[in-house]
Amino acid sequence: MVRSIPNYALYGDQAQPGWSNSFNFEWIPQRSAPYNWEIQPHVHDAFIQLLYLTHGAVTLQLDNVRQQVSAPCLLLVPAGTVHSFHFERDTDGPVITATQKPLESLAAVVMPELVATIRTPTVVALDATTRYTEALMPLFLAVEQESRIHARGQVAAGMSLLTALLVQVSRICDSRQPAAMPVHSRKAAQIERFRALVDARFRTRCSVESYADELGVTPGQLTRLCREVLGMSSLDVINARVMHEAQRDLVYSITSIQQLAALLGFEDEAYFSRFFRKHSGQTPKEFRRLALEQMAQAEAGAGKG
Template structure:
């Protein structure tokens, strides 16, 4: 007789309807210690689980894949995935269980490519701190806080936080994709460092030379690296980051053009306006007016002739 795989909402609990609970938060020892740190193979029909091991390690099975991994690491277990865990006794970290369909629906609207991440089992070793891994624990703790209260809009807040958390997981997963040549991963890591520096300093109008010096390469090497990996020069990458911020502030704030120019490190409004027009084909005022008209337009009017 074939052995059936138990179907649980949370391990050891009888399966519940998908609508009965939108998300649950706990720490690994809460659920695993009572079972001697070993969770037998089982499946959740409606729930996705995300585990973030901060201490210890685990022997994990996800469908037909078995792997032993040490903290720090992420385990993504979509609904319908047969899974089991054998944790080391000092293992700790947060676990979130959530109804998967609402998350997929939300992802389909705000980031369609995130749906594939939600549906794909994954074991992601975190081999170093990045701007993405540093964002994980604050988001987990925010979900924990929301799970502890019973207030209006709890599901909306929880699902939004979970979506943000899964976006970080997706970013980490993409950055960890294996490549056939080790040099490719080194170049990707250098680009990631450049982007992190750029996020921190783009308002100061640092030169290409300044970023290159910080990265330990020459300006020419940084430009060649950007062209190879991103398809544009290092200066174009810097300017694109400034334009992204400028356009966002023009649409979503009431800051004046003069104030925006100063905030982005430009000497004066005229210099900023020339820069903006060169890269967008519009003056900042023209861009703001047209963008706000588009935002305010009825949904069925967008794209109408």
């Protein structure tokens, strides 16, 4: 039987679209206590999570690696990483969930080496007395405050604060090597390489066979690996990347649908529209109109707050 791994925006909530530039702040007990402190294996296709355990302990799984850690510690879970948590009942600390691609884009401009930090599943034990650790909670609390105000520019301020927070995480990891080790397995490394290839080539509409050849495996092996680690087929991974880019461009650019189809490697607009509707239930034109309406309503609501 093929294992199906749930895809959430936040555990237990329906996944949000990957084009959405958003972030969420909460405390560990808020989401974990209602589930008896047990968060079952799941994945976020578009969202990175950063957890700062200030009290308690957790048994966690990141992809195929399982371990136990105690507070104080940091857990960084990039998009596409299968993860689960079993928290001790006295566990507390802040959790931030944010769209990963905008963070990567911002990091690529201000600190390119930070992109690798964002993409690497990491668990790091903390020394509470170091200056980098002392800088963490004020930044987490600043993100919490920004998440509560619902004011104009909230996303810009939030993403900037998150970038500053990730800089501190990178500094901590650098200062504590080899204690802060990236969490990897052979299968996770293969998946990471596959996703990197897809990121580089998705606009060319490469086949599963071509990706498998590049990775030195058969198409069947690649699909089995994707289903085991990500809960989806290799073709689903490729199509999800195309849809992610299509949705972002439809919302955040004025590119025509015909031009977008060509940029994404489709032979014509009609073929792209059929593909998009198959995977979203809407035509590109319908999706763009509804998404822009939703954004306008959200902006109007924030302006009244």
